[in-house]
Amino acid sequence: MIKKILNLIFPTTCCMCGKIYSNWICPKCYLDIKKELEFKIIDEKNFRIFFIGFYEKQLRQLLLKFKFKDSAYISNMFTTLIMKNEQFVSKIKNYDYIISVPMFKKNKLIRGYNQTETLAQNISEKIKVDCLFDILTKIKENKKQSLLNEKERVENVKNVYSINNYEILKNKKVLLLDDIYTTGNTIKECIRTLRKAKIQKIDVLVIAKRN
Numbered sequence: 001m002i003k004k005i006l007n008l009i010f011p012t013t014c015c016m017c018g019k020i021y022s023n024w025i026c027p028k029c030y031l032d033i034k035k036e037l038e039f040k041i042i043d044e045k046n047f048r049i050f051f052i053g054f055y056e057k058q059l060r061q062l063l064l065k066f067k068f069k070d071s072a073y074i075s076n077m078f079t080t081l082i083m084k085n086e087q088f089v090s091k092i093k094n095y096d097y098i099i100s101v102p103m104f105k106k107n108k109l110i111r112g113y114n115q116t117e118t119l120a121q122n123i124s125e126k127i128k129v130d131c132l133f134d135i136l137t138k139i140k141e142n143k144k145q146s147l148l149n150e151k152e153r154v155e156n157v158k159n160v161y162s163i164n165n166y167e168i169l170k171n172k173k174v175l176l177l178d179d180i181y182t183t184g185n186t187i188k189e190c191i192r193t194l195r196k197a198k199i200q201k202i203d204v205l206v207i208a209k210r211n
């Protein structure tokens, strides 16, 4: 009921064209972006990466908007796109927890939200896998990875994450979530940190992977 009233006041719109549409992406825009969707799984050395497309064209535009403008609502559209692929969903459902790559607290306060948390929450609700926030935290403020060279990037993320509750993670299957996978240094450091809690398995879900 509340949802229905809210929908009347703030109707859901297509994240691509802005038309009022209930499911965050209208059929016309869906046909358009569908051509870009890959729904791939790539095996890294000791984890897998699930992603829905490459970081280019419209998906890149949407992710830029999602990240740099106050557009957290786009997470709903990404979730809608994921939910349309049953095979993909059946694989990412197979985890005990979703954990999103954390931001440094001060930066989250300045921005007002962490867009990856919003995305994690949305996906968690739909695929019915619990989200854990504040279990993996970022304890040091580091430089922006995009401003550094390859060697500096590896150094820059070292020991910036910490675990608050080891017990809850023990023997669990964790799906680590971020919006984009680029060089992977941030994600690999999160994984290295999470493994200290003797988790059973960890894989990664991102919206886009850099080609």
Ligand SMILES: [Zn+2]
Binding pocket: 014, 015, 016, 017, 018, 019, 025, 026, 027, 028, 029, 030
């Ligand atoms: Zn549209």
